[in-house]
Amino acid sequence: MARIIDGTAVARSIREEVAAQVAQLRAEGTVPGLAVVLVGNDGASEVYVRGKARACEAAGMHSRVLQLPAETSADELLGTIDGLNADPDIHGILVQLPLPPHLNSKTFLERVAPHKDVDGFHPMNVGRAFVGDPNGFVPATPEGIMELLRRERIDTHGRHVVIVGRSLIVSKPLASLLMAPGPNATVTLCHRHTVDLAQHTRMADILVVAVGKPGLITADMVKEGAAVFDVGVTRVEDPTSPRGYVIKGDVDFDAVAAKTSAITPVPGGVGPMTIAMLLRNTVTAARRAHESARRRPAAAVR
Known part of the structure; x- marks a missing residue:
């Protein structure tokens, strides 16, 4: 009989590691933040989003869920993503799929800033994963x-x-x-x-x-x-x-x-590993943003 691989136990261990990293970042003045954009009232998507939000909170991270009406226009959704791209308190952005039929998911996944694309769906991150560039995000x-x-x-x-x-x-x-x-x-x-x-x-x-x-x-x-x-x-x-x-x-x-x-x-x-790795990607994005912010004043002085 095969050894049963307990993904729940492994994911729990990773989430504990993530929580320790979050605590360190918080002590340094940065609270990792994950935003999830949900359009419409798909039941399964709502369950997934609630699970992600709970996992963020359990790890000490900031979680923001933006649930938009099913009739949201493409311009409205793009504007929402642009606002999150510009928000320094948000380090990771997810556009929950599937989107309503009138919205082409490709357009919106490509609008997420690559450095906040913790799902790893932006073409830049897809390419980085393909060539083995560790600066990207892997799904x-x-x-x-x-x-x-x-x-x-x-x-x-x-x-x-x-x-x-x-x-x-x-x-x-x-x-x-x-x-x-x-x-x-x-x-x-x-x-x-x-x-x-x-x-x-x-x-x-x-x-x-x-x-x-x-x-x-x-x-x-x-x-x-x-x-x-x-x-x-x-x-x-x-x-x-x-x-x-x-x-x-x-x-x-x-x-x-x-x-x-x-x-x-x-x-x-x-x-269970999927949410654990998503949290880890978000903490990585927050750490990169934190280090970038620390370097910025020194560059300005020079």
Whole structure:
């Protein structure tokens, strides 16, 4: 039976580290601030935003949620983002997706100042992640997977990592991180339309699945002893559940766990890492802003 990777415990440890860093910054006169812009009344988004706000407050950070009406115009949303870009008390900005249909998310994600783009979605940060520039921000989920690999001591050097999924939020940045000097992994990037997907997944020493199709990966698609990271999160109706639904991942957990060396559960695996890494990115942004402000007067004197 596989070792179950407890993402909740690892995330808790990271959030404690973040809280210590926040306390240090506060003592130096800077309170890290994260702003989340939510447009409309999407129930799932509201739940996610509340969770982020609570996590910020628990870490001692300043949290600001701006919930705008669903009919907010493009100019109004751009103006809101511009105001946050100019606000020295805000170090990280998130535009919660999805946006209402009349708003093109690309326009607004690109409007967030790169140094406050703690989600890592701005093209400048995407490019920095691709070339391995540490001055950018990496999206929280792939960075969370990398942190799990490090803390669980799962060796990636020379290993074959197969990623099922092709999103800019998870799969593509994760591939860049894994291939970089240090991790030194060999990466194959697949998706649900790959011909004979199982042929590829069975070659993986480390398998990462981020598609959003419950049960896509079955036991016969996984190599004996592989490590499996399940990023999928899908609500599946279940009348026997008190909530009327259960959360399922992309991996047939019980069957796959029987033949793997390590596996993340859903929920409680990769998911908790996302907010933890988001908080860490925000503290990094605050630290950079703090150091920049300290240097500015000295430059003016010269």
